[in-house]
Amino acid sequence: MNQNEALRGFAAIAQETRLRIIRALVTAGADGLASGAIADSLDGSPQRTSFHLKELENAGLIQSRREGKSIIYSAKFSALSSLVAFLMHDCCNGHCKHCDDAIALFAKCEGRPTGSAH
Template identity: 60%
Template structure:
Protein backbone atom coordinates (compact mmCIF):
# COMPACT_ATOMS: atom_id res chain seq x y z
CA UNK A 1 0.00 0.00 0.00
CA UNK A 2 1.33 3.40 -0.90
CA UNK A 3 0.78 6.69 0.90
CA UNK A 4 -2.09 7.85 -1.34
CA UNK A 5 -3.96 4.57 -0.87
CA UNK A 6 -3.46 4.85 2.91
CA UNK A 7 -4.77 8.42 2.91
CA UNK A 8 -7.86 7.34 0.97
CA UNK A 9 -8.45 4.45 3.38
CA UNK A 10 -8.02 6.64 6.45
CA UNK A 11 -10.36 9.26 5.01
CA UNK A 12 -13.00 6.57 4.52
CA UNK A 13 -12.49 5.25 8.05
CA UNK A 14 -12.58 8.68 9.65
CA UNK A 15 -16.38 8.65 9.75
CA UNK A 16 -18.04 6.76 12.63
CA UNK A 17 -20.59 4.78 10.62
CA UNK A 18 -18.04 3.69 8.04
CA UNK A 19 -15.60 2.57 10.73
CA UNK A 20 -18.40 0.59 12.39
CA UNK A 21 -19.32 -1.01 9.05
CA UNK A 22 -15.76 -2.15 8.43
CA UNK A 23 -15.50 -3.60 11.93
CA UNK A 24 -18.85 -5.38 11.43
CA UNK A 25 -17.71 -6.85 8.12
CA UNK A 26 -14.38 -7.98 9.56
CA UNK A 27 -16.35 -9.81 12.26
CA UNK A 28 -18.71 -11.29 9.65
CA UNK A 29 -15.79 -13.01 7.95
CA UNK A 30 -15.18 -13.75 4.28
CA UNK A 31 -18.83 -14.64 3.61
CA UNK A 32 -19.80 -11.04 4.35
CA UNK A 33 -23.28 -9.67 4.95
CA UNK A 34 -26.21 -8.54 2.86
CA UNK A 35 -26.63 -4.79 2.54
CA UNK A 36 -29.98 -4.95 4.34
CA UNK A 37 -28.46 -6.76 7.32
CA UNK A 38 -25.70 -4.17 7.52
CA UNK A 39 -28.31 -1.41 7.47
CA UNK A 40 -30.25 -3.09 10.27
CA UNK A 41 -27.11 -3.53 12.35
CA UNK A 42 -26.19 0.13 11.82
CA UNK A 43 -29.76 1.34 12.28
CA UNK A 44 -29.41 3.54 9.19
CA UNK A 45 -31.59 4.33 6.18
CA UNK A 46 -30.85 2.48 2.96
CA UNK A 47 -29.85 5.67 1.16
CA UNK A 48 -27.31 6.60 3.86
CA UNK A 49 -26.07 3.02 4.01
CA UNK A 50 -25.60 2.97 0.24
CA UNK A 51 -23.54 6.18 0.48
CA UNK A 52 -21.28 4.75 3.20
CA UNK A 53 -20.86 1.36 1.53
CA UNK A 54 -19.99 3.05 -1.76
CA UNK A 55 -17.40 5.22 -0.04
CA UNK A 56 -15.76 2.20 1.61
CA UNK A 57 -15.81 0.22 -1.63
CA UNK A 58 -14.22 3.12 -3.52
CA UNK A 59 -11.46 3.18 -0.88
CA UNK A 60 -10.86 -0.53 -1.50
CA UNK A 61 -11.67 -1.56 2.08
CA UNK A 62 -14.76 -3.61 1.21
CA UNK A 63 -16.01 -5.45 -1.83
CA UNK A 64 -19.44 -6.46 -3.06
CA UNK A 65 -20.99 -9.27 -5.01
CA UNK A 66 -24.51 -10.03 -6.13
CA UNK A 67 -26.24 -13.15 -4.84
CA UNK A 68 -29.71 -13.41 -6.29
CA UNK A 69 -31.51 -10.21 -5.38
CA UNK A 70 -29.06 -9.29 -2.61
CA UNK A 71 -25.78 -7.42 -2.64
CA UNK A 72 -23.32 -9.00 -0.25
CA UNK A 73 -20.53 -6.88 1.16
CA UNK A 74 -17.37 -8.24 2.73
CA UNK A 75 -14.16 -6.83 4.14
CA UNK A 76 -11.22 -6.73 1.75
CA UNK A 77 -8.72 -8.36 4.08
CA UNK A 78 -5.62 -7.76 1.90
CA UNK A 79 -6.36 -4.01 1.86
CA UNK A 80 -6.92 -3.92 5.62
CA UNK A 81 -3.72 -5.91 6.19
CA UNK A 82 -1.92 -3.57 3.83
CA UNK A 83 -3.10 -0.59 5.87
CA UNK A 84 -1.80 -2.12 9.10
CA UNK A 85 1.46 -3.02 7.36
CA UNK A 86 1.77 0.54 6.03
CA UNK A 87 1.45 1.90 9.56
CA UNK A 88 3.87 -0.59 11.09
CA UNK A 89 6.41 -0.79 8.25
CA UNK A 90 9.09 1.25 9.99
CA UNK A 91 7.91 0.91 13.58
CA UNK A 92 10.77 -0.70 15.41
CA UNK A 93 13.86 0.56 13.58
CA UNK A 94 16.04 -2.02 15.33
CA UNK A 95 14.06 -1.96 18.59
CA UNK A 96 11.54 -4.84 18.38
CA UNK A 97 10.11 -4.05 21.82
CA UNK A 98 8.48 -0.97 20.28
CA UNK A 99 6.29 -3.15 18.04
CA UNK A 100 5.55 -5.80 20.66
CA UNK A 101 2.20 -4.27 21.81
CA UNK A 102 0.91 -4.26 18.22
CA UNK A 103 2.08 -7.83 17.66
CA UNK A 104 0.49 -8.92 20.94
CA UNK A 105 -2.81 -7.31 19.90
CA UNK A 106 -2.89 -9.71 16.95
CA UNK A 107 -2.31 -12.76 19.14
CA UNK A 108 -5.93 -13.80 18.55
CA UNK A 109 -4.91 -14.71 15.03
CA UNK A 110 -3.18 -18.02 14.46
CA UNK A 111 -0.29 -17.75 12.03
CA UNK A 112 -0.87 -19.45 8.72
CA UNK A 113 1.44 -22.39 8.37
CA UNK A 114 2.52 -23.93 5.13
CA UNK A 115 2.99 -27.63 4.51
CA UNK A 116 5.75 -26.72 2.07
CA UNK A 117 8.19 -26.43 4.94
CA UNK A 118 7.20 -29.72 6.57
Protein backbone atom coordinates (compact mmCIF):
# COMPACT_ATOMS: atom_id res chain seq x y z
CA MET A 1 0.00 0.00 0.00
CA ASN A 2 1.37 3.39 -0.91
CA GLN A 3 0.82 6.64 0.96
CA ASN A 4 -1.98 7.88 -1.34
CA GLU A 5 -3.94 4.64 -0.91
CA ALA A 6 -3.46 4.85 2.86
CA LEU A 7 -4.63 8.46 2.92
CA ARG A 8 -7.74 7.54 0.90
CA GLY A 9 -8.51 4.63 3.25
CA PHE A 10 -7.96 6.59 6.45
CA ALA A 11 -9.96 9.54 5.11
CA ALA A 12 -12.87 7.22 4.35
CA ILE A 13 -13.03 5.82 7.88
CA ALA A 14 -12.38 9.19 9.56
CA GLN A 15 -16.12 9.78 9.69
CA GLU A 16 -18.39 8.33 12.40
CA THR A 17 -20.98 6.63 10.19
CA ARG A 18 -18.40 5.07 7.90
CA LEU A 19 -16.33 3.85 10.83
CA ARG A 20 -19.47 2.24 12.29
CA ILE A 21 -20.18 0.59 8.91
CA ILE A 22 -16.63 -0.80 8.68
CA ARG A 23 -16.82 -2.17 12.21
CA ALA A 24 -20.19 -3.81 11.48
CA LEU A 25 -18.84 -5.38 8.28
CA VAL A 26 -15.71 -6.65 10.03
CA THR A 27 -17.95 -8.24 12.66
CA ALA A 28 -20.15 -9.78 9.94
CA GLY A 29 -17.11 -11.41 8.32
CA ALA A 30 -16.89 -12.55 4.73
CA ASP A 31 -20.66 -13.13 4.47
CA GLY A 32 -21.26 -9.39 4.79
CA LEU A 33 -24.52 -7.53 5.35
CA ALA A 34 -27.34 -6.38 3.10
CA SER A 35 -27.45 -2.63 2.54
CA GLY A 36 -30.90 -2.48 4.15
CA ALA A 37 -29.63 -4.19 7.30
CA ILE A 38 -26.75 -1.73 7.46
CA ALA A 39 -29.14 1.23 7.14
CA ASP A 40 -31.41 -0.23 9.83
CA SER A 41 -28.52 -0.71 12.23
CA LEU A 42 -27.50 2.91 11.75
CA ASP A 43 -31.03 4.29 12.10
CA GLY A 44 -30.29 6.13 8.88
CA SER A 45 -31.99 6.62 5.56
CA PRO A 46 -31.12 4.16 2.80
CA GLN A 47 -29.96 7.05 0.59
CA ARG A 48 -27.57 8.41 3.22
CA THR A 49 -26.26 4.91 3.97
CA SER A 50 -25.74 4.34 0.25
CA PHE A 51 -23.61 7.49 0.08
CA HIS A 52 -21.37 6.22 2.89
CA LEU A 53 -21.14 2.73 1.38
CA LYS A 54 -20.03 4.19 -1.95
CA GLU A 55 -17.36 6.27 -0.20
CA LEU A 56 -16.00 3.15 1.50
CA GLU A 57 -16.17 1.18 -1.72
CA ASN A 58 -14.39 3.94 -3.67
CA ALA A 59 -11.64 3.89 -1.03
CA GLY A 60 -11.25 0.13 -1.66
CA LEU A 61 -12.18 -0.89 1.89
CA ILE A 62 -15.42 -2.74 1.09
CA GLN A 63 -16.92 -4.63 -1.83
CA SER A 64 -20.46 -5.31 -2.95
CA ARG A 65 -22.21 -8.17 -4.64
CA ARG A 66 -25.78 -8.74 -5.72
CA GLU A 67 -27.81 -11.59 -4.21
CA GLY A 68 -31.29 -11.60 -5.67
CA LYS A 69 -32.76 -8.18 -5.00
CA SER A 70 -30.25 -7.34 -2.27
CA ILE A 71 -26.85 -5.75 -2.45
CA ILE A 72 -24.52 -7.35 0.07
CA TYR A 73 -21.50 -5.43 1.32
CA SER A 74 -18.48 -7.00 2.95
CA ALA A 75 -15.18 -5.71 4.26
CA LYS A 76 -12.10 -6.16 2.10
CA PHE A 77 -9.96 -7.70 4.80
CA SER A 78 -6.81 -7.48 2.69
CA ALA A 79 -7.25 -3.70 2.32
CA LEU A 80 -7.94 -3.24 6.03
CA SER A 81 -4.90 -5.31 6.98
CA SER A 82 -2.83 -3.23 4.56
CA LEU A 83 -3.91 -0.08 6.42
CA VAL A 84 -2.74 -1.59 9.71
CA ALA A 85 0.49 -2.74 8.07
CA PHE A 86 1.06 0.75 6.66
CA LEU A 87 0.94 2.18 10.17
CA MET A 88 3.03 -0.52 11.79
CA HIS A 89 5.56 -1.25 9.03
CA ASP A 90 8.37 0.80 10.53
CA CYS A 91 7.55 0.08 14.16
CA CYS A 92 10.66 0.26 16.33
CA ASN A 93 12.66 1.38 13.31
CA GLY A 94 11.52 -1.71 11.44
CA HIS A 95 12.86 -4.14 14.02
CA CYS A 96 9.84 -5.31 16.00
CA LYS A 97 9.17 -9.02 15.62
CA HIS A 98 5.80 -8.68 17.37
CA CYS A 99 4.58 -6.12 14.85
CA ASP A 100 5.97 -8.15 11.96
CA ASP A 101 4.14 -11.23 13.25
CA ALA A 102 0.90 -9.26 13.69
CA ILE A 103 1.12 -7.81 10.18
CA ALA A 104 1.68 -11.30 8.75
CA LEU A 105 -1.35 -12.62 10.65
CA PHE A 106 -3.61 -9.75 9.57
CA ALA A 107 -2.63 -10.37 5.96
CA LYS A 108 -3.98 -13.94 6.23
CA CYS A 109 -7.44 -12.89 7.44
CA GLU A 110 -10.28 -13.75 5.07
CA GLY A 111 -13.14 -12.79 7.37
CA ARG A 112 -13.87 -16.36 8.39
CA PRO A 113 -13.13 -18.14 11.66
CA THR A 114 -10.04 -20.32 11.63
CA GLY A 115 -10.92 -23.81 10.49
CA SER A 116 -14.07 -22.67 8.66
CA ALA A 117 -15.26 -25.05 5.96
CA HIS A 118 -15.82 -22.15 3.53
